[in-house]
Amino acid sequence: MTAGASRATAPEGSEPDADVILRSLEEPALFGEIFRRHAPALHRYVARRLGSRDADDVVAETFHTAFRKRHRYDPDRPDARPWLWRIAANLVRRHHRSETRQYRALARTGVDPVMEGFADRAAERVDATSLSTSLAAALARLSKGDRDVLLLVAWGELTYEETALVLGIPLGTVRSRLHRARARVRASLAATATSAKEETR
Amino acid sequence: MNELDHLRRLRADVPEAAPEELALRTGWRPGGSERAPRARPVNPLLPLALSGGALLVAAAVFAFLVLFPAGGPDTVVAGPADESSEEEDRGGDRTAAEVMAPVIEAARSGAPDGPVWYERVVYGNALGVGPEGDRYGVYALHTLENWTDMERESAVGRAVSADWALMAEDDREAWERDGSPTRWTGVSGSLSGEVPETGGVYGVLNGPRSPDFPLGTQNLTVEQLRRLPSDPAELAEMLRTGYRGPGSQHEAEPVRSVLPYPLPPDVRAGVYAVLADIPGVRVLEGVTDVSGRTAVGVAYDVDRGDLGSSEHRILLDPRTGLPLSVEEAVVEPAAADADWAEPGDVLRYWLYESIGWTEEWPQ
Numbered sequence: 229m230t231a232g233a234s235r236a237t238a239p240e241g242s243e244p245d246a247d248v249i250l251r252s253l254e255e256p257a258l259f260g261e262i263f264r265r266h267a268p269a270l271h272r273y274v275a276r277r278l279g280s281r282d283a284d285d286v287v288a289e290t291f292h293t294a295f296r297k298r299h300r301y302d303p304d305r306p307d308a309r310p311w312l313w314r315i316a317a318n319l320v321r322r323h324h325r326s327e328t329r330q331y332r333a334l335a336r337t338g339v340d341p342v343m344e345g346f347a348d349r350a351a352e353r354v355d356a357t358s359l360s361t362s363l364a365a366a367l368a369r370l371s372k373g374d375r376d377v378l379l380l381v382a383w384g385e386l387t388y389e390e391t392a393l394v395l396g397i398p399l400g401t402v403r404s405r406l407h408r409a410r411a412r413v414r415a416s417l418a419a420t421a422t423s424a425k426e427e428t429r
Numbered sequence: 430m431n432e433l434d435h436l437r438r439l440r441a442d443v444p445e446a447a448p449e450e451l452a453l454r455t456g457w458r459p460g461g462s463e464r465a466p467r468a469r470p471v472n473p474l475l476p477l478a479l480s481g482g483a484l485l486v487a488a489a490v491f492a493f494l495v496l497f498p499a500g501g502p503d504t505v506v507a508g509p510a511d512e513s514s515e516e517e518d519r520g521g522d523r524t525a526a527e528v529m530a531p532v533i534e535a536a537r538s539g540a541p542d543g544p545v546w547y548e549r550v551v552y553g554n555a556l557g558v559g560p561e562g563d564r565y566g567v568y569a570l571h572t573l574e575n576w577t578d579m580e581r582e583s584a585v586g587r588a589v590s591a592d593w594a595l596m597a598e599d600d601r602e603a604w605e606r607d608g609s610p611t612r613w614t615g616v617s618g619s620l621s622g623e624v625p626e627t628g629g630v631y632g633v634l635n636g637p638r639s640p641d642f643p644l645g646t647q648n649l650t651v652e653q654l655r656r657l658p659s660d661p662a663e664l665a666e667m668l669r670t671g672y673r674g675p676g677s678q679h680e681a682e683p684v685r686s687v688l689p690y691p692l693p694p695d696v697r698a699g700v701y702a703v704l705a706d707i708p709g710v711r712v713l714e715g716v717t718d719v720s721g722r723t724a725v726g727v728a729y730d731v732d733r734g735d736l737g738s739s740e741h742r743i744l745l746d747p748r749t750g751l752p753l754s755v756e757e758a759v760v761e762p763a764a765a766d767a768d769w770a771e772p773g774d775v776l777r778y779w780l781y782e783s784i785g786w787t788e789e790w791p792q
Contacts, residue, residue: 252459259459264448267457272445280443288455295459321768325599342440363439371606372768373562382436397562405562413432 245308249301259295266312267291273384274316278323279330279342286323290316310393313384317376317394324372331368335361358420366416370409377402378409525705525727528712532725533705536750537698543788544580546691549573549589551780553719555596556624557769558613564769565603566596567613569624572782576791577640577691582651585636585791591625596774634791642690644668644683659695661702668703680707681729685743688752689784697750704743718744718754719778726753730760737763739776754780 245262252259267287275283293315294308301311320327334340338361367375373395380391388406392399452458553568572589593611595604604610613624621627641648649657658664668683684704692700704710710727718724724744732738738760744753756778762770770776 256459260452263452263457263459267448267451267455268445271451272443276440276443284451284455287451288457291455291457318764318767322762322771324768325597325771328599328602340440343442359435360439363436369602371560371563371603376562378436382433383440410432413436417432417435 244306246301246303246306249298249308250303253299256295259298262294262308262312263291266309269384270312270316273313273379274320276342276383277320277379278327279344282323282326286316286319289319310390313380313386313390313394314396317380321372321376328368331364335365335368340364359417362416362420363413366413369416370412373397374405374409374412377405378413381406523712523714525710525712526702528714528725529701529705529727532745532747532750533698533701534750535746535748536701537694539694539697539750539785541694541786543786544578545787545790546577546579547783547785547787547789548575548689548781549783550575550689551778551782553594553775553778553780554618555770555774555776556616556618557766558616558624559603559607559769562768563603563606565600565607566769566774567600567604567624568594568596569616569619569626570594571626571629574791576789578790579640579651579655579691582639583637584640585634585638587634587791588629588631590631591627591629593625596770600769642687644686654690655693657692657696657699659693659699661699661706664696664699665703665706668700679729679731679741681710681727681741681743682731685741685755688743688755689779689781691786694750701745701750713742713744716742716744719756719775719780720754720782722746722753724753731757733763735764737761737766749785751784752781754778 245265248258248261252262270290271283271287274286277283278286290312294312301308305311330341334342340360367379370378376395377391380386380394381388384391386394388399388402392402395402397405446454550573552571552573555566555568557564558567559565570590570592572592573586574589575584575586577584593613595601615622616624619626640651642654643649658667668687681704684700684707687700704727707727707729710729713724713726713728716724716726725747726742726744728740728742730738730740740758740760742754742756742758744756745751746753756775759766759770759772759774759776761772762774766776
């Protein structure tokens, strides 16, 4: 797990999400516990993709939507994470082009617009390493579907099964998209490495 | 270390905020009111510059310049918008009446220099195409011409062409991944199921017919159009209430419908005054239309629930007082469109490439 990240689930021994959601139908304030458990990890994932300000919007809308639709939550699913992330994934897709522009900007300049949103990390904004720029270039070229799968696994730390649930696609499609996306990222890194070798000759 | 490990390290320094901080930043609490989304700039797009449409339009404009030499209606060449215009001036503190005053005056002084009202309009309708998981937007484009002789009370028209264009330059990569197609079939939302639309007859004049002008639930005759009042209060009564058709979603919609009609100059000035006076309309100043022409006008929001919400923009030429375009930009996309349409995308537009009075009549 990446430093600073948490995988949000109900704390061991505590009430499952499904039960909290069910009880929140009578006591709406209880839904705050679902926010407390899941918002931080979800926000961090979205912020890595879109930046902090858009992540605020996406998380706010995700939990408003979830709260409004909680009466339809399937009580047989104790963990609310796939449900919440599915709502968020649809919202993130609305930003596909601006997300792509940010990867392109990082690939072109070495300056990451997403990191500019974190003032105390100003010194880290410029990351002109060939690794970051080629990763960004590869992400910019991925289709929406391939990028979703790759980043849900790499940044969201979702399992393949969870990724399938979040995106509403078969497990086999998750595997094939991930395979394709990884191959493209690998090719981009390899091309950069080759180019760097040639430059040092 | 494999590519996934490298990827995990990218932006790994984005911190995870505490729930209390996030609740403050997002304004979220159970059952609380929804957070107003941040205002997003509406991007002036360049659809005609992205395909063969640009060439077709340029050729058509050239032909039209030959057809209508000096003294004919104003024509434009569709081309890239000035990038500096991306930041719109929403009118600042100026009122709609102040911003609209010059265009109202231009409309009032636009005396007809011929009996024929001519319009050449490009209708662009964005549709989602491409494979599931990698859809992108393309415009189905229709170019139409209409002539209305107000003295002989006769009208003719023709469909000029059907074409397509990428909705935005950002869609180009998805289009290339799709194999750079130039025709799509089975497209939801397309009349023929295809983009470009098929089945039309192009270049052939239809008519002559008696002109009529739909307004709400009625069809106005030439005479009724001529006799519309120029007084804004009277016009407002007619347009905003008397002629408001079923399904009108905003007070400005019936006003919008009369914009391309051959209105007498003082009536057109009155219509613009009505527009400027509608509560809640926003002023647009120093903006450009989809083809890059400088415009002033008004905007208003139309919320269609699950079908999404959009900003409708009526853009006018401050120099001539005539319409330039009507555009519908996404505020929130419909759920079915959310994987290819984003806030700011212009999903539909009517671009008046040329409109005005002339003496010319098509052969």
